[in-house]
Amino acid sequence: MRIIFDAYELIQGQGKSLGIYNYAKNLLKALVEEIDDKTELLVICNSANQHDFSYQHPRVRTILVSATPPRKIARLIWFFGRAAIETRKLQADVYFSPKGFCPKLLKTLSPALKTVVIIHDLIPLWYAEHFPGYFGRLEEWFINNSIVSSTKYADRIIAISQATRDDIAARTGRTQGVAMIYNGISVPAPGPRPYPHPYIFAMSSTLPHKNAEGILAAYQAYRHQTDSPLPLFICGIETTAQDGVTSIKAAYASELHAYFAYAELFLFLSFTEGFGFPPLEALAHGTPVLCSDIPVLREISKGTANYVALDDSAAIGRKIVELLNQENSVELQNQRRAVLNEFTWAACAKGVLKSILN
Known part of the structure; x- marks a missing residue:
């Protein structure tokens, strides 16, 4: 089975983008230890994250599709068609997104393809209810539409908590084909005490x-x-x-x-x-x-x-x-x-x- 692991858009930003980046990096490292000789991982990445998403392993192949970190226009092109084109070229059986979005046209260009998407949360929908337009009306519409579409139509959804799984059911009505799998937690050793008194x-x-x-x-x-x-x-x-x-x-x-x-x-x-x-x-x-x-x-x-x-x-x-x-x-x-x-x-x-x- 050929599985695309789509890390193309991932960057070491701040807040949620950094959290998803670290999730994908740690998950891929653990997946490499789990795959057998019947499974091939095709890891799509960009030049800025290649060092974190490349492995010397006979069943893992790194696909570098961008010489520079993708900016907004490149990410939109990826979402609306290029991801589907690259997936067809690679003749993948499964498209896996650790980011939470399922790009357009995947099934159109690869009808037999199965899609699996990690849903970290539906917080953008919460913002639309409590702080409408906080990130801009156009971006709010695009992000929320993409999340709902991905959640409804991906072949398999993986929620990172039962609470997120329940939120998916409440907001989209989907209850079938939704697995709940917890994140891992990596805890480094603490450095020296930062302050000499209780705080x-x-x-x-x-x-x-x-x-x-x-x-x-x-x-x-x-x-x-x-x-x-x-x-x-x-x-x-x-x-x-x-x-x-x-x-x-x-x-x-x-x-x-x-x-x-x-x-x-x-x-x-x-x-x-x-x-x-x-x-x-x-x-x-x-x-x-x-x-x-x-x-x-x-x-x-x-x-x-x-x-x-x-x-x-x-x-x-x-x-x-x-x-x-x-x-x-x-x-x-x-x-x-x-x-x-x-x-x-x-x-x-x-x-x-x-x-x-x-």
């Missing part, structure tokens, strides 16, 4: 669904409820003048994970997520987590985090005080770390390959 750590971004304002409001509520508030270090937002808050930018994974590992508490108060890596990364270090009470975060944390509604900053502040006053025992730390056993790249690759071959 709280949070991750967010300037995107509305990450709820940076809610984190800052909850932290200020906490400060008003205790005589000796811990400082907050927050990654992902610009510098703020709020009391006790320091915005940080971690240059290396070990530096970021040092903030996770040595924090007294990790805050993550997103409105919506498809999976939610940061809480798991904190749990991997045994750090207590306070996060949004949304289905996906309950699902992936397996009951080892603490959950709060997002409509009452004062209540979140009280919960922060409560958790900081609790003992962080070795037993609790080990329970949190054990959650990571559910999320390995080997298990992810086995599940993805099974879905493709079936």
Whole structure:
């Protein structure tokens, strides 16, 4: 079986694009370990990502289709026809997209082709409901139309959480041909302690669904409820003048994970997520987590985090005080770390390959 692994559009950007890039890179590495002599992986890439998507393996072939990283026009050309043309040239049996979109004309040019698409989340549809036009009306229409079309018409969908699978069913009506396969989690060793005293750590971004304002409001509520508030270090937002808050930018994974590992508490108060890596990364270090009470975060944390509604900053502040006053025992730390056993790249690759071959 000849499987196209489409990494053509993937770039090491920021936020979600970086997350999907790392997902694809780690998944491919694990897939290479799983394929047998009846399976051939044809990895389509560009010059900028070739080093991360090339393998010296008899059943893996790298197809370089661009001498430069694809810009917007090149990506549109790929989506509306070039991907289908390249797929036909390669006489593939399966087209696999780790990005979440199924390009046009694939079935038109290759009628026997099967398509398999990873759906990371349906957050763009959430934006259309809660922040219409946030990314521009034309881009919103294009992205949402492409996601819905891919979700409805790909031969097989792989959702990265049960919450995403449920969202697909609720928003598109599709329940058949949808598998749920968790991501793997790679946790590097933390670097040196970043701050000599106890502190709280949070991750967010300037995107509305990450709820940076809610984190800052909850932290200020906490400060008003205790005589000796811990400082907050927050990654992902610009510098703020709020009391006790320091915005940080971690240059290396070990530096970021040092903030996770040595924090007294990790805050993550997103409105919506498809999976939610940061809480798991904190749990991997045994750090207590306070996060949004949304289905996906309950699902992936397996009951080892603490959950709060997002409509009452004062209540979140009280919960922060409560958790900081609790003992962080070795037993609790080990329970949190054990959650990571559910999320390995080997298990992810086995599940993805099974879905493709079936």
